[in-house]
Amino acid sequence: MVSLPPSPLSTSLQARLATPLSIGDFQVNSRVLQSPLSGVTDLVFRQLVRRYAPNSMMYTEMVNATGLHYVKQLPKLMEIDPNERPISIQLFDCRPDFLAEAAQMAVAEGADTVDINMGCPVNKITKNGGGSSLLRQPEIAEAIVRSVVQAVNVPVTVKTRIGWSDKEINAVEFARRMQDAGAQMLTLHGRTRAQGYNGAARWEWIARVKQALTIPVIANGDIFSVEAAVRCLEMTGADGVMCSRGTLGYPFLVGEVDHFLKTGELRQPPTPIERLQCAKDHLQMLWEYKGDRGIRQARKHMTWYAKGFMGAADLRGQLALVETLDQGVTLIEKAIAQLAQDDRTTETSLPQLSSPQFVEV
Numbered sequence: 001m002v003s004l005p006p007s008p009l010s011t012s013l014q015a016r017l018a019t020p021l022s023i024g025d026f027q028v029n030s031r032v033l034q035s036p037l038s039g040v041t042d043l044v045f046r047q048l049v050r051r052y053a054p055n056s057m058m059y060t061e062m063v064n065a066t067g068l069h070y071v072k073q074l075p076k077l078m079e080i081d082p083n084e085r086p087i088s089i090q091l092f093d094c095r096p097d098f099l100a101e102a103a104q105m106a107v108a109e110g111a112d113t114v115d116i117n118m119g120c121p122v123n124k125i126t127k128n129g130g131g132s133s134l135l136r137q138p139e140i141a142e143a144i145v146r147s148v149v150q151a152v153n154v155p156v157t158v159k160t161r162i163g164w165s166d167k168e169i170n171a172v173e174f175a176r177r178m179q180d181a182g183a184q185m186l187t188l189h190g191r192t193r194a195q196g197y198n199g200a201a202r203w204e205w206i207a208r209v210k211q212a213l214t215i216p217v218i219a220n221g222d223i224f225s226v227e228a229a230v231r232c233l234e235m236t237g238a239d240g241v242m243c244s245r246g247t248l249g250y251p252f253l254v255g256e257v258d259h260f261l262k263t264g265e266l267r268q269p270p271t272p273i274e275r276l277q278c279a280k281d282h283l284q285m286l287w288e289y290k291g292d293r294g295i296r297q298a299r300k301h302m303t304w305y306a307k308g309f310m311g312a313a314d315l316r317g318q319l320a321l322v323e324t325l326d327q328g329v330t331l332i333e334k335a336i337a338q339l340a341q342d343d344r345t346t347e348t349s350l351p352q353l354s355s356p357q358f359v360e361v
């Protein structure tokens, strides 16, 4: 995929981005956030993103407050490293009391902010009254925010969508209610629940919500490149952008956007070899953190990294079946050696084609 170069930042956008992002009284020295992604943004993934974006806000995977109430012990997906800051723990549920209790656990674990998920489209969540179904029950959503704000002394934030369906787009009224209830920041994914992850994110709704609120509004949806991030910030007037699917197999994205917003310069994108080296680190770190379960989880990550070079499709097929750390490491190291060999051959025989491995496969 060829991405367009970003336009230079307008002076008004530069002025807006020159100050830290203030979430209540908590300040973040980056306007680019890594989204919560269930099954992805565990402690290991966040460590990789932080290599390139050390100042950005990150989120845990969403945690079920009812589960926390009954189990009374922190699940691994709520675990945060004492050194990782800034960090938010994301919770979902429909019960204000359970969410308040879960938020207190999140703060005890070290969360700088607590985020409430009001956007998840998955049936299993919405049929129990959580996630995006709260868009249809704004009075409950409001009660949740009030209850959590009362329970903790860190900022409470909300992540939601523009509405349930095209016939029920209520982003502006809903966002205002969240702000009035005490939310200190709102992240808006520019799709309806009915859209799932399909179709374009409608950034125009993010612009409308930004105009209606005084708390920071973070734009989310279709931020797959630096160019898209800049275009979205210009179009919406949002206070920051949140990267999501663009980071799958690409933990470099948040740092790339952050670097451009701070310096006006494009960071050199990673070569396929560098991406594979990152895939190997990811696999090793997941193994150390989760053992065999980590290897199973690493399969999808490794296939996301293996893109954009000759032989990538075959490699993905093999990586998807990996059973042990050694198997995965061996496959990746062989692919790296092959790419390095191809580079050397091309350098000596075809000096005018400097990066032949950038072939979309």
Ligand SMILES: Cc1cc2nc3c(=O)[nH]c(=O)nc-3n(C[C@H](O)[C@H](O)[C@H](O)COP(=O)(O)O)c2cc1C
Pocket (backbone or CB within 6 Å): 035, 036, 037, 038, 039, 040, 060, 061, 062, 090, 117, 119, 120, 159, 189, 197, 201, 220, 221, 222, 223, 224, 243, 244, 245, 246
């Ligand atoms: C695999 C996957 C897992 C997700 N998990 C969460 C989650 O736990 N909490 C949440 O608020 N959103 C979650 N989302 C939604 C994303 O954070 C984001 O809002 C959405 O993908 C839109 O951004 P994009 O178009 O840039 O991907 C998830 C999305 C995907 C694809």
